Amino acid sequence: MPQHPPTASRDEPFLLVEDDGLSRLQGRVGLIPEKGRGIVRRALIYALLAWLPLVVASWVTGTPSEQGTGTSETLLGHFGIHIRCLVAIPLLVLAEGVARKILPLCLSEFKRSGLVDPALAPRFDGVIAGVLRLKRRVFPWLVIATLVTAWTVAFLFAPNPDEVQWAGSGSEGMAFGAWWFLLVTRPIFSVLLLAWVWRLTLVGILLLRIARLPLKLVVMHPDRMGGLGFLDRLPMVYAPFLFSVSAVLAGAWAHTVFYHGVTVPSLYVQVATLLLILILIGLAPLLVFTPSLAHAKRQALLDYGALLSEHGRLVDARWIQNAQVRENPILDAPELGPVADIQAMYQAVAAMRPVVVNRSILLKIALPAALPLLILISTQWPLKSTLSKLLFTLI
Template sequence: MKSGQSYDIDSRSFSLVRNDPFYRLQRRIGLIPAHGDGCKRRALLYALVAWLPLMIASWVAGTVVESAGITEPLLGHIGIHVRCLVAIPLLVLAEGLAQKNIPLFVREFRRTGLIGDAQSPQFEQVLADIQRLRNKAIPWVIIAGLLITWTAAFFLAPNSDEIQWADAESPSLAFGAWWFLLVTRPIFSVLLLAWIWRLVLLGILLLRIARLPLQLVVMHPDRAGGLGFLDRVPLIYSPFILSVSAVLAGAWAHSVFYHNVPVPSLYIQMVTLLIVLTAVGLAPLLAFSPKLMHAKRQALLDYGVLLARHGKEVDDKWIAQKGVPDSPMLGAPELGPVADMQALYQAVASMRPAVISKSILIKIVLPAALPLLVLVATQWPLKSTLSKLLFTLL
């Protein structure tokens, strides 16, 4: 960066999605309109392109459901359908959530005073750096390389469980297998890898902002130094978390129904997935923890000294009954009586060391756990479960 260089980044237009190489490619070929992002249209289009030809090929061959010689029909591959009809649309629609929420929380750093006039040039430089990083082609070259490698690996293992519904001797089924390997999986993979890169960008953005001299308010009622508005951040990648969990839960469901894998044997994998997805969701917000912990430690010392001085003057005046002159501290309306002073200290003491709240945990854990709970529920006898629930409630 050149010293003295000024930046004028409008937080309302800041984005981790818009105008990256993949976005520009989609706009160039007409998938994204000139005005707007066309998220709903693209979500529907990608889902149909990925799923409908598979269903048509399988229907023509008569292997959509159980048939002679086909032990695992296409409908039995729950992971494929979840990938096409749930994960792909969610990953596209998540772009709209990102476009809406990222500018909002970026703007709040200025509106709340966390970024003052003195820090504004540094803040704008951070935004400009992230936009330049977003526009680089190298990450997308890496994504393309991973995609090619991933696809080639499937060709080296043609008897993959996911294409057992396709028979290489039948042209129609061969078409379905080729479509799955060359279209369906790449669409999902590129959207998934794109969101992994955007999560990295988001983490870098928050880490760079956390390194700025933020004007934290240690007594803020959000108990996060004024950073409570970051509770909207998990909304950006909740669809990503739900997509990953749903696809894996769908693949496990296929193993349960067609390979006699007991659900309890998957509990360790489910818990591991839940822990990993929760860690991924919390990681960007943990960038502010060092600054919050430092601010809390220093505030406890400072407010402890203030409370001690205030308490000593109260004791000298009313207990020791010393002839002390009027004290500005005792008469200060912002400090108030002793009870108010103690409330100030308690407010500082209750400050959290991380931007983590119940609301944030719900936005992360719920989408990660919901598909897993559905899978576990498939092993519960519905009638007895409802009876036990009704008996418990009554």
């Protein structure tokens, strides 16, 4: 693949995935075409490569019995494996398209909205160029490869891993399906997952460095976030990762519920902990602007408070005390207007949020993180009786 220098300009968008270590590797082996990204094609290839051999192996070997229990341990019942292959893996690949669309749009709005003025633009471009250089480093991908290799080796030496009991035993130990899962399926998922951990870390670093710039925040902006309301699109970049993690763990827990006698209420602590962690991951890149927003709000309350006090004293002197008041621009300034208008300005400042968080942002973060967990929790209620009660209530 052709390599581009890590520069940032007004005409070149910030691309999170393109030309990083994993993309260059996929380009060399032909998974990424020279023109375009081949995202859908790669999502299908990875999903089928991870899943289809497992199904064939399970069909060939049949359904073994779990030792000592007399219950069947089938591939079909390992919901976490199917979700990992058919949902999480393709979703982590398709997430590239989401990042490619949303991140450049958000970054361009900093200049377009005036938060980054022409004087600040060189420093802003320098921040983006610095993160692009960080993105191209090889060391993070060596760390990812080491972690995935160590994780794979650890499972190879684990006695009878639960996730491969469905595969049965070959002549010399584990059967083909177990080897494929441990050496192909799990590493594919692990690499894609850790790749997005690194990429989303880069997004956090980028936003943290931008937040440290002297942005021209607008304390009276209608979005009540100093003009940063366009960042409400950013959680969509994190949503595929949050949903994938939540879905895989929910599927693994569902297997223990249906086949190992674990009750759903006993998982409430784990479910709540996971949900809290995922929501914090989604909120973290937006919270980096909190110090700047909080400082801007505190200063604006003082400034607009002084302005309102001066305006109020002059109005009181002229119309209540009937005193002779010399001409003062503050009384006739069209941008201030009457008393009601200047009070509305102060109230707009007071209503400014010190965080880039609103209902829409929380929904975009919490929904993908919570949906698989809610499906897991709903399994404790019998579907037929639940629907019957709901129908009876409606009637």
